[in-house]
Amino acid sequence: MIARYLPILDWGRRYDRATFGADLLAAVIVTIMLIPQSLAYAMLAGLPPEAGIYASIVPILLYAVFGTSRSLAVGPVAVVSLLTASAVGDVAAQGTAGYAVAALTLAALSGGFLVLLGLLRLGFIANFLSHPVIAGFITASGILIAASQLRHILGIEAGGHTLIEIVGSLLANLGRIDPVTLVIGALATAFLFWARRGLKPALLRAGLAPLPADILTKAGPVAAVILTTLAVWLLGLDARGVAIVGAVPQGLPPLTLPSFAPDLVTQLALPAMLISIIGFIESISVAQTLAAKKRQRIDPDQELIGLGAANLGAAFTGGYPVTGGFARSVVNYDAGAATPAAGAFTAIGLAIAALALTPLIYYLPTATLAATIIVAVLGLVDLAILRRTWTYSRADFAAVAVTILLTLGLGVEVGVASGVLLSILLHLWKTSRPHVAEVGRVPGSEHFRNIDRHAVETAPHLVTLRVDESLYFANARFLEDLVQSRVTEGCGITDVVLMMSAVNEIDFSALESLEAIDARLRDMGVRLHFSEVKGPVMDRLEGTHLLDHLRGRVFLSQHDAWAALAPRHAT
């Protein structure tokens, strides 16, 4: 029982030296990759750079205790950082103490919400974000993030939460571009783009073995950080207008307390839920993909608890909302991480960085961090999803397009909320017309098929309708209309059979609709019958008004119904 909520008890017992070696190597690689990324995402969230490092230490440790994935790496990620900036920016001004406290509160609320969902086993609610909505949202977020970081590359002040605002603000300030910053930013961006694609082949061609080549490639952002920091320091560029990170406190993550002032909680509750769900979806997708490669299982409800614990940890140690990141988890997996201990070692590496390395990044230009972000998030932008959904289904295309347009045009929160709403409405609209086929007998057999598609036998006085979906409030009335129009349009119909082989459930509304159908058919002198009602459905129907008053019969099989009813007037 305890082991269910503490997966560490399972893998911890079997930990050995070989696993330790694999985990340690993975941790070194991930740590190198995470240092610049953590600084950059903190900047994206509007927080001081150390918040990114802090958000990667205790959360990783807590996830290692409570999470079920062997490879997931938890910490700040781009989309959640953007959502944090948007939510916290609504309640406090960037750079104030209130801003940092609000970020802690957001992490605490998000953590509490995730743990609650996990304990109540409500992970399924994440399913209501359809893939097109998620894809549209991630793509639009990537564009928004990249656009918002351009100001650091250009060395100007600019702001805004929507694409129009951001672009407008950039254009208005174009005259104040700082040329030195632009050179640094442009070079860093170009180098990072090249490093993603070209560095590893170049290193391999230069005769390096694959493993070191791989590590060096992952260290590309670190190289950009070191080179641009050196350039600023040696050339004194900070005095010439290049924005730098500046003094970052040296030390382990501090103990911090989120505020639970009612006003703040009220304002942040909805964004916290949104961040939780979006983060959970990103995290669980990565975790399941990586787990499948080793035939491991992910327990979604326990994952909620693991992520919740990580966020609570972030809230009390100077961080901000975190989740399982795609890029870092893949790197962790590829580097050979065998257990969550790899995460713990990464946390130790980052703690060392927080203790020892922060003075070294004093001269780090923010343009370099912006370049790191831009290169990372442009990998999220997938406009091809528009074409793919268009060919497959117009409804799904609409969901993608609306989500992208509204996220870009009205901001992340409105965008994703509208996407969810649209998905649900389109689904309800589709299911409000249950698939119903009129069937007849395949001659000489016991099979019954759609009369529109097959040459089948029918009887003029007998209508058999095969209901292909469960009946519930949104589609039951459609069946009422369908039966009534079929019988009033036909001539001499005396018997209607509803073939229920595909009906798994009949809710109370549908039960009343069936009663209404029976009553109306009786008024028309027509008998209603059922065939092939599934066991559990039949159990439910026993003792209801419907069966007690039904004029027709319930046949075990459609063949029985045919045998009993078809010849009635044929003689």
Add this chain to the structure above:
Amino acid sequence: MIARYLPILDWGRRYDRATFGADLLAAVIVTIMLIPQSLAYAMLAGLPPEAGIYASIVPILLYAVFGTSRSLAVGPVAVVSLLTASAVGDVAAQGTAGYAVAALTLAALSGGFLVLLGLLRLGFIANFLSHPVIAGFITASGILIAASQLRHILGIEAGGHTLIEIVGSLLANLGRIDPVTLVIGALATAFLFWARRGLKPALLRAGLAPLPADILTKAGPVAAVILTTLAVWLLGLDARGVAIVGAVPQGLPPLTLPSFAPDLVTQLALPAMLISIIGFIESISVAQTLAAKKRQRIDPDQELIGLGAANLGAAFTGGYPVTGGFARSVVNYDAGAATPAAGAFTAIGLAIAALALTPLIYYLPTATLAATIIVAVLGLVDLAILRRTWTYSRADFAAVAVTILLTLGLGVEVGVASGVLLSILLHLWKTSRPHVAEVGRVPGSEHFRNIDRHAVETAPHLVTLRVDESLYFANARFLEDLVQSRVTEGCGITDVVLMMSAVNEIDFSALESLEAIDARLRDMGVRLHFSEVKGPVMDRLEGTHLLDHLRGRVFLSQHDAWAALAPRHAT
């Protein structure tokens, strides 16, 4: 084409003397019934009594032109009157000119919305009010209405929109009860209750023929009106504190203009939609029930246009929102109405009443009208629905209970909105777990059945899962989890078959889930196959990444899949 939007062209062409006689008799009976009812419902809506008469004249005529039901009687009804009072009460004080104008605007918005829904053929959105929500809402509304009318019976001032407010307000004013009003109100209520049940048998026992006995029973409320009016007039009770209707303008419905001030429209838009949908549902249920008795067809989309036209008519002739009423339509049907012309004759009857009879109701006590309302709405209260849904399904019970409690506790609008939301959430929750059964072969046959229920053959390396529902975003991830856990828990599994015989649709999210399942199974060295994919689904899947990259095969039948895969390791 024109005939589609003007059903009158169909029945009007075949109108003859016999139909005329039937319609005229029905009209006389309905007119007698409608006079006190119209006055009473106008009072319930917070409007002057003549508004109720006006709302029954032009709307009936317009419905006769545009509606498809032969028996539906359109006009003010209890629930819509309550909703009107609630919506208009939020924007203007009762008794002011603004109040009457807001009621007109509400009718105009509701009419416009209904016509729009009809033209766009969007009648299906009414289906999202499940039966339990409607039943709970109607029951709670009946209780609220009865409670709100008690003040007229007691002769005190009181108000409130929720049951607690109303009861509290009544209790606070109990000291001011007017004894004479109470005597009139109590006698009228008792008489009307008795008239509903006991009058007709008494008249029959007295030797009256059934038809006159029936007409006299329907005239019960008229008798109460006449007797109490005479009592007040002859005894001068109005001078002793009995509230009376007073002066009612004499004349045909006036031409009125609703206001379309942006503020007012914004405030009334949502209530107007709610009223439209609730009214449409009440109306269409009655219309379909009555139509079935004569094998007639109701076109739901055309009904929207008919009701919309009626409401637009009400907006421009001093009325307020109307719909097809249950009681009056049944009376109309029972009295033999054969075509919508019966409605037109009723309108003429009411026009005569508005022209000639209004001076006669000067001394009519409002307590009598309140008694009419109370007796009518208590027939709507159906608390047995709680027991019926409880035995049938807990989810439906929850929907009823929440709707009743919230409608009573927080008012009609919050109540019905919460009920709708709850219905949709419960439905989504249920559908987020698609029914999936693991199947095996019935020995010696080509049939495949659930392994938990039947003695069937299976092969240890082969897992066959029958998917019993269409796959879409909310349930696709559940399938991912299910397949992954089944394969990781099993031993030596090499092939998974998804039997798709019941899948009518696969949306883009589900397509991506199937791709993820395939990719993860491939990582585990397992092949994914499909069997019995329906034609339209297969057409969609052609050319997708899923089929292009599938390692396994698509089998026409599950039997083919079994024949190809089961013996693989058995040899």
